[in-house]
Amino acid sequence: EIVLTQSPGTLSLSLGERATLSCRASQRIVSNYLAWYQQKPGQAPRLLIYGASIRATGIPDRFSGSGSGTDFTLTISRLEPADFAVYYCQQYGSSPPYTFGQGTNLEIK
């Protein structure tokens, strides 16, 4: 099973700043099958990025994903109030098991 480790655990930034979130896998993720989700308190997760770098429908271009192999990054270019949430990475592929990282809590500084 692939273990995903996200860093930092908590990221404190101000409005308008750039956020860089990291997700590291315990082994190579084939075909860049890596997704990012945003979750706000009391809500279901929302798909942001899949295929490591493809924005899901309706996701603003302030969100971008990059990386390959074992190291992946989610970047939010200019933080807006609605962006403060917990972010999870997920690895997937042609068949399960699927795993999620432990999350990064993005909070307002």
Next chain:
Amino acid sequence: QVQLVESGGGVVQPGMSLRLSCAASGFTFSSYPMHWVRQAPGKRLEWVATISYDASNKYFADSVRGRFNISRDYSKNTLFLQMNSLRGEDTAVYYCARDLAEADGTGEMDHWGQGTLVTVSS
């Protein structure tokens, strides 16, 4: 629009059973793999189970294999999770989610329900 509505959660004693339902609408239910994902209080998301679009394949996390079963009813556009021999560590919000891709799918989950809380406690 795509809508997923879970139901069936509640408080149960250890060792008991519970069946969760997820009513799907706004898309061709028979074309997509479906997933159950859970989240214990304050914890990360945990994939639980996946069923293929045609129900020919089912996959389970090691933590629930042999105790949980996933199924789907095409006439009712509903996904189910039968949970037996429940344990305290099964306490979580359970979400159903649709795969991004039709047919074989790949595992990205592009639509989620609001979740249903299962509490296992004596």
